[in-house]
Amino acid sequence: VFRQILLIGGSNPIEDVEKFKTQGANIVIATPGRLEDMFRRKADGLDLATAVKSLDVLVLDEADRLLDMGFEVSLNTILGYLPKQRRTGLFSATQTQELEKLVRAGLRNPVRITVKEKGVAASSVQKTPARLSNYYTVILFKGDIVCIFCAYIAHSLIKLNTPSISSFVHRCGRTARIGNQGNALVFLLPMEESYVNFLSINQKCPLQLYPPVKDVVDVLPKLKAMALGDRAMFEKGMKAFVSCVQAYAKHECSLIFRIKDLDFAALARGFALLRLPKMPELRGKTFPDFKQEAINTDSIRFKDKNREKQRQKWLADLKEKETPLKKNFIKNKAWSKQKNKKERKKKKASKRKLDEESDVDNEDLNELLNDTRLLKKLKKGKISEEDFDKHLSSAGSSRPKPAEVDSSDGDGE
Known part of the structure; x- marks a missing residue:
């Protein structure tokens, strides 16, 4: 009896360790991140590196996506634990440069098996399936609506947001399978048409211009009515707008897909938004061309x-x-200013205290200062000792004599 175990993120790793220790497994299905973590659980009693020494077959499915999602380091770590003598199956809908690197690093004596459709010659130029037709169309902003059309066709893929280069080829490869004809359509703005040549040269993925559609029906009023009637629709529109804007902000082809050239107001109208969302990309900007609906969106209810x-x-x-905010909020002054103010207050208080405690009047204080000045002049030789004594004696004679206190008993004797 074959036992299998599933190791994926989101579950408790300790429970996975205990399950593997008690039950074991002949087939392990895992995501790269969790499997790498399991190899490092030796302290928890799981020696997975020893357990996989008898591994016979390794299967890497969606290998191009594993690399595109940033698992290259994890894959190399996992391959380091596995025995060299094994059979490895690497499956991918598309062939990318990163995938070729993984083949060279993780496979020994690789044999390429290409699934060909009967009666269709393999192409050495196009990386996507031969029965797949790749199209692009340019959307134009006209007046108050964005002319965007979406027609459902069997075995077709429609992309409003242009994905990264590697994801573009991978997603196109999702259609035109098992002998079926497939179509892929991507929407571009007028300033983004250079992406067509870029894909053709860089990814060997040629695109054809999709013929323009006439008599486009304006469905935006209906979409707005749906958003007003169900909060689920309102939130979907907001999330779609945010996703579209952030796709531009983080796109690896930022020279072609430039967020600063994006018409946010027209895009918001195209998504039938009732109001603009709060997001960093819109902060500090005004959009007079976008008319917000006169409604409190918090009042929109879910149909569910x-x-x-x-x-x-x-x-x-x-x-x-929620706690009420103070209306009369005063900003704190700079710390240095506060410190200087405190020091000035402290000096004034000290001086006031000295003045209150001192029993020396101002006249005595002035005489003391004059005597000090005379002494300095004497030391510097500016006056003689005779002049110094004369000044002191004259100053002393001009001073008022202290009042005599009668200590008698008051009988006049």
């Missing part, structure tokens, strides 16, 4: 009663946690 009940509960909990 359970979802609406959960939302109302969440709003009630949020209201209880």
